[in-house]
Amino acid sequence: MIATALQEVQARIQRAAEQAQRAPDAIRLLAVSKTFPAEQVRAAYEAGQRAFGENYVQEGVDKIQALSDLRTELRWHFIGPLQSNKARLVAEHFDWMHSIDRVKIAERLHAYRPAEWTPLQVCIQVNIDGQASKSGVAPAEVPALAAAIRALPRLHLRGLMCIPDPSQDAESLRRRFDEMVALRDALTVEHGPLDTLSMGMSADLELAIASGSTLVRVGTAIFGQRPSLAP
Numbered sequence: 207m208i209a210t211a212l213q214e215v216q217a218r219i220q221r222a223a224e225q226a227q228r229a230p231d232a233i234r235l236l237a238v239s240k241t242f243p244a245e246q247v248r249a250a251y252e253a254g255q256r257a258f259g260e261n262y263v264q265e266g267v268d269k270i271q272a273l274s275d276l277r278t279e280l281r282w283h284f285i286g287p288l289q290s291n292k293a294r295l296v297a298e299h300f301d302w303m304h305s306i307d308r309v310k311i312a313e314r315l316h317a318y319r320p321a322e323w324t325p326l327q328v329c330i331q332v333n334i335d336g337q338a339s340k341s342g343v344a345p346a347e348v349p350a351l352a353a354a355i356r357a358l359p360r361l362h363l364r365g366l367m368c369i370p371d372p373s374q375d376a377e378s379l380r381r382r383f384d385e386m387v388a389l390r391d392a393l394t395v396e397h398g399p400l401d402t403l404s405m406g407m408s409a410d411l412e413l414a415i416a417s418g419s420t421l422v423r424v425g426t427a428i429f430g431q432r433p434s435l436a437p
């Protein structure tokens with residue numbers, strides 16, 4: 207049952223917040239609904255969930271349209287890698303975009319964001335493990351990308367996002383999350399407050415919250431195992 211699973215995840219967030227002596231409402235839950243049908247999103251909505259994350263542009267747009275009766279109540283977050291030729295669909299349908307990793311994507315999103323809408327809420331994705339194969343910008347390049355985004359009024363920079371390699375041990379994961387906090391703090395000195403650190407998933411949300419995550423992205427623990435994609 208999605209309602210029960212949501213309650214369990216909320217309880218995990220609450221416990222982790224208490225252990226870190228943080229206010230539980232300082233951490234928002236993003237339900238990652240990728241690969242799950244619109245009816246499951248509706249069930250989560252009926253259980254009280256409002257923010258949903260999608261990884262694949264067309265799948266996300268299809269779901270947003272299938273649930274258009276709920277559009278004013280739901281917040282849709284795009285969290286996947288984005289090719290610049292799909293930026294228009296994200297700008298025209300989503301509320302948030304977590305995975306900006308280059309100026310070109312930011313400029314495209316800005317160009318296509320309808321002027322009458324609230325600005326697209328965005329995060330910079332950081333390649334916190336420093337692996338060439340991973341998406342995200344290198345930590346050293348974050349300040350320049352943040353400055354470029356700040357110059358685009360149809361985008362509102364909210365913070366940073368990361369997806370650390372889940373195979374590392376808890377101690378190194380914790381170090382990655384702490385590095386994200388330091389990066390955010392360094393940016394804040396120059397740019398003013400950034401209220402979002404998008405980090406932590408089903409398996410590591412407690413560690414992320416202990417470091418200072420403000421938004422955890424949880425799929426499996428809410429919707430169940432995703433069907434594995436073809437290799």
Ligand SMILES: *Cc1c(COP(=O)(O)O)cnc(C)c1O
Nearest residue numbers: 238261285407408423424425426
């Ligand atoms: C799939 C996905 C998640 C959710 O992962 P779970 O382990 O199922 O909680 C979170 N963030 C991103 C970017 C994802 O692609």
